[in-house]
Amino acid sequence: MPSSVSLGAAESSPPNTSEARSTAHLGVAFCRLEQKKSNPPSLYAVFKAAFRREWRLSVQNKGDLLNPLVFFSLVAILFPLGIAPSADILAPVAPGILWVAALLAVLLSLDALFRPDLLDGSLEQLLLNGYSPTLQVMARLLVHWLLTGLPLVLLAPLLGVMLYLPGSAFWALMSSLLLGTLALSLIGAIGAAITTGLNKSGVLMTLLVLPLYIPVLIFGTGAIGGAVLGDPIGGHLALLAAVALLALAFAPLACTAGLKIAVAAD
Numbered sequence: 111m112p113s114s115v116s117l118g119a120a121e122s123s124p125p126n127t128s129e130a131r132s133t134a135h136l137g138v139a140f141c142r143l144e145q146k147k148s149n150p151p152s153l154y155a156v157f158k159a160a161f162r163r164e165w166r167l168s169v170q171n172k173g174d175l176l177n178p179l180v181f182f183s184l185v186a187i188l189f190p191l192g193i194a195p196s197a198d199i200l201a202p203v204a205p206g207i208l209w210v211a212a213l214l215a216v217l218l219s220l221d222a223l224f225r226p227d228l229l230d231g232s233l234e235q236l237l238l239n240g241y242s243p244t245l246q247v248m249a250r251l252l253v254h255w256l257l258t259g260l261p262l263v264l265l266a267p268l269l270g271v272m273l274y275l276p277g278s279a280f281w282a283l284m285s286s287l288l289l290g291t292l293a294l295s296l297i298g299a300i301g302a303a304i305t306t307g308l309n310k311s312g313v314l315m316t317l318l319v320l321p322l323y324i325p326v327l328i329f330g331t332g333a334i335g336g337a338v339l340g341d342p343i344g345g346h347l348a349l350l351a352a353v354a355l356l357a358l359a360f361a362p363l364a365c366t367a368g369l370k371i372a373v374a375a376d
Contacts, residue, residue: 156241160249168257174222178215178258179265185211186269197274204273205283205334209327211269212262212287216294217319219258220302221312223250224369228306234373237366247369248362251299259291275334282337282347286330289350296357297322303368307375326353
């Protein structure tokens with residue numbers, strides 16, 4: 111039976127601080143679920159409540175949402191200035207530029223995925239509120255991708271035009287980034303969860319996840335390069351989809367285990 115730890119904490123927290131807002135949202139998200147104790151909520155209801163909570167908190171932090179987009183744009187804009195604004199030079203390397211920029215932009219957003227909740231105590235409540243922590247973590251990962259990875263996919267064609275990427279490769283660019291950013295977010299979340307409780311964990315998290323990012327980078331750039339040459343790209347996209355599905359299956363479980371270790375050590 112779910113406990114009321116989250117509700118009590120939400121009521122006792124100061125109302126005008128960021129910590130209070132985070133804790134209050136955690137309590138309000140599950141308030142309706144606890145009203146019907148004779149009828150335990152379904153897994154879908156728990157996921158829906160967690161998704162709403164994560165979405166509301168994430169959209170309030172506009173700086174965290176804009177940072178990956180600004181970084182992605184700056185890399186793509188500055189790179190031609192460092193080489194030469196020539197189609198003959200930029201077009202062959204455009205897939206690699208866009209994919210490396212997207213990879214680094216996703217990596218930039220991972221440090222704030224769990225750490226703020228660990229610092230204000232709401233992460234401990236997430237693990238102890240009596241509902242499935244794996245579903246709640248999955249909701250957070252999905253919201254993170256929707257607000258960071260998906261905007262990168264939508265922005266990529268505009269930057270592709272600037273880098274003289276052929277129009278025939280735009281579909282491959284967006285398809286590969288759609289699958290690839292999902293895989294990058296999920297894989298990176300595992301590293302973020304493992305290193306959440308450590309001081310100055312950014313370098314360690316980078317060292318953990320970058321080797322796992324290499325296959326995604328190879329398949330993504332291969333799909334775009336194949337589209338430019340007119341070759342079939344179904345195999346590259348299938349491999350990206352396989353990596354994304356595997357990450358979707360295992361990342362919430364691995365993140366939950368890592369967060370429990372971080373909370374226990376805090």
